[in-house]
Structure formats: C-alpha cells, structure tokens
Amino acid sequence: MSTTRPYSPGDRGPEPSGASGASEGEAPAVGAATGAAAPSVPNVPADGTPQARGRQVRRLRLEGESGVVPLARDFTRQALYAWGWLPAAGADQRAAAEDVLLVVSELVTNACLHAEGPDELRLACDNKVIRLEVSDRGAGQPSPRTPHRAGRPGGHGMFIVQRLCLDWGVVRAPGAQGKTVWAELGAPA
Numbered sequence: 001m002s003t004t005r006p007y008s009p010g011d012r013g014p015e016p017s018g019a020s021g022a023s024e025g026e027a028p029a030v031g032a033a034t035g036a037a038a039p040s041v042p043n044v045p046a047d048g049t050p051q052a053r054g055r056q057v058r059r060l061r062l063e064g065e066s067g068v069v070p071l072a073r074d075f076t077r078q079a080l081y082a083w084g085w086l087p088a089a090g091a092d093q094r095a096a097a098e099d100v101l102l103v104v105s106e107l108v109t110n111a112c113l114h115a116e117g118p119d120e121l122r123l124a125c126d127n128k129v130i131r132l133e134v135s136d137r138g139a140g141q142p143s144p145r146t147p148h149r150a151g152r153p154g155g156h157g158m159f160i161v162q163r164l165c166l167d168w169g170v171v172r173a174p175g176a177q178g179k180t181v182w183a184e185l186g187a188p189a
Contacts, residue, residue: 055126056083062108062118072108072121073101076132083125085188096188099164103183104132106157110181111136119178129166129184137178141170 060075062068080086080097088094104121111118115138122133144159161168161183168183 055124058123060121062121068118069105069108072104076101076104076123079123093188100130100185103161103164106160107132107134107181107183110142110157114138114140128187130187131182131184133180133182135178135180142181
C-alpha cells in the first residue's frame with residue numbers, strides 16, 4: 001500500500017542526529033557520511049540468527065557521487081553483514097537480504113531517473129524491521145504504474161517495492177524542497 005504521511009506506522013520517533021553508522025548510543029562509523037563504510041565483523045551467534053543490539057542506523061551521502069546504485073547496494077550489503085543478516089544461515093534469511101538489496105536499488109534508481117538524483121540513503125534496523133529511506137530534491141510522487149504490465153520493460157520499480165515491503169510511503173518536510181521515500185521490510189525469522 002502506498003501512503004503519504006509524516007511518519008510511518010509504528011515509527012519509533014526521531015533518530016539521534018549524526019548517526020552515520022552507529023547503534024543508538026554508539027559513536028558514528030568513521031567515513032560513513034562520505035560514502036565509505038568502515039569494515040565490520042558480523043555479530044552472528046552460532047545458530048545464525050541476526051542479533052541486532054537496539055536500533056542501528058547508517059547513513060550514506062549520495063549527493064554529487066557517481067555510480068550511486070552500486071555504491072548504495074555495497075553500503076547496504078556491508079550493513080547487512082554488520083547486523084548479522086549476512087552471511088545467510090538459510091534460504092529465508094538469504095531471501096530477506098536479497099529483498100533489502102533489491103528495494104535499495106529500486107529506490108535509488110527511481111531517485112536517479114525521476115528526481116535529479118538521490119541526496120542520502122538511510123538504513124535503520126531493529127530486531128523486527130529494516131527501514132530504508134532515500135532522500136532527493138524531486139517534487140514528483142512515486143507510485144506503481146497502473147495497470148502493471150509485467151511483459152513490458154521499465155516501470156516496475158515501485159511495483160516491486162510495493163510487493164516486497166511491509167509498507168512504504170513518502171515524507172515531505174513542510175516548506176522544504178524534495179522528499180524522502182521510505183520502505184520497511186521485515187527482519188528474517
């Protein structure tokens with residue numbers, strides 16, 4: 001379901017400022033705000049289930065960067081390793097991680113094609129949900145093409161987002177140019 005609201009259902013309130021790659025209460029990751037993420041060792045117990053420690057947030061500045069889609073995917077993949085989603089212990093966990101990477105690709109690609117490029121990618125994860133946010137300066141309103149035509153090239157991005165995510169929407173700051181497109185996916189069981 002596509003929604004436009006100031007925050008998502010179940011929003012956990014504002015995030016700490018400057019949380020470029022840190023869990024709440026931790027220092028930001030070095031280099032995360034400039035596009036480079038600090039390497040990290042996954043925190044995965046012997047049974048292979050992800051163990052997030054509270055809400056963890058990472059940010060990647062994309063404004064003025066080239067090759068932003070692979071850059072965003074690589075940044076997201078590093079976060080998934082750090083949060084224990086990867087390496088995947090089973091098929092469900094692998095599928096959940098692949099869904100996250102696909103949705104990031106679609107949101108960043110849409111910002112490139114329809115909104116003068118993305119400004120920032122923000123990832124937030126807790127034990128139940130991962131929230132993806134892509135900010136841009138565009139005025140358009142993303143929506144799945146209706147009717148959806150599976151056999152035709154192009155125009156599938158928001159349909160994919162709608163199908164894979166628990167929810168998604170658009171947030172606009174009053175009086176400011178641009179928007180943030182957000183999507184939430186469930187953590188692997």
